[in-house]
Amino acid sequence: DAKTTQPTSMDCAEGRAANLPCNHSTISGNEYVYWYRQIHSQGPQYIIHGLKNNETNEMASLIITEDRKSSTLILPHATLRDTAVYYCIVRRISASKIIFGSGTRLSIRP
Amino acid sequence: DTGVSQDPRHKITKRGQNVTFRCDPISEHNRLYWYRQTLGQGPEFLTYFQNEAQLEKSRLLSDRFSAERPKGSFSTLEIQRTEQGDSAMYLCASSEGQGGTDTQYFGPGTRLTVL
Numbered sequence: 001d002a003k004t005t006q007p008t009s010m011d012c013a014e015g016r017a018a019n020l021p022c023n024h025s026t027i028s029g030n031e032y033v034y035w036y037r038q039i040h041s042q043g044p045q046y047i048i049h050g051l052k053n054n055e056t057n058e059m060a061s062l063i064i065t066e067d068r069k070s071s072t073l074i075l076p077h078a079t080l081r082d083t084a085v086y087y088c089i090v091r092r093i094s095a096s097k098i099i100f101g102s103g104t105r106l107s108i109r110p
Numbered sequence: 111d112t113g114v115s116q117d118p119r120h121k122i123t124k125r126g127q128n129v130t131f132r133c134d135p136i137s138e139h140n141r142l143y144w145y146r147q148t149l150g151q152g153p154e155f156l157t158y159f160q161n162e163a164q165l166e167k168s169r170l171l172s173d174r175f176s177a178e179r180p181k182g183s184f185s186t187l188e189i190q191r192t193e194q195g196d197s198a199m200y201l202c203a204s205s206e207g208q209g210g211t212d213t214q215y216f217g218p219g220t221r222l223t224v225l
Binding site: 042049093097 | 145154155165212214215218219221
């Protein structure tokens with residue numbers, strides 16, 4: 001599976017959009033981009049995934065560049081409860097395991 | 111859909127003791143995964159089951175670790191002769207295992223402390 005690069009930490013004001021970038025320049029055509037987040041002392045929570053089209057669900061939007069070498073997770077109206085470590089993962093459909101990196105620690109300030 | 115559940119949520123044990131954790135996957139999910147997470151790190155894959163068959167094991171899974179999924183539903187992870195280095199959060203996840211993008215959903219984890 002391709003590796004990903006994320007900033008170590010970011011912060012965002014409550015109520016504003018949080019934009020979390022991820023680079024995956026070696027992504028293959030059959031690899032999906034997944035995002036999970038992990039709130040302190042809890043298990044990872046699935047957020048969203050996509051292949052090449054932009055995706056949106058009730059939690060977030062995922063914007064994937066046309067060359068698929070990078071993506072951005074957007075939390076449209078961040079709240080204090082969105083404070084967590086966010087993991088960007090690239091994974092083949094057939095892959096059994098998820099390989100987690102270090103993620104981005106997102107802090108939402110009041 | 112009640113989500114993935116794990117029991118216990120916390121376990122404190124003395125070095126050398128055996129411990130067993132249980133994971134109940136989302137109903138009708140065929141695949142079940144175990145991960146381990148140490149402080150400040152992302153989760154690391156340990157092993158996974160397709161129904162009752164254990165199909166892959168990480169090198170992290172030493173001889174002291176054993177996992178089972180006898181009826182293809184719940185799973186147990188046993189650690190024998192625990193060591194202080196086994197202190198970690200043990201996470202379980204499940205997925206449908208049939209087509210689609212096979213998204214994994216995680217439980218709350220079992221935090222193990224070995225004294």
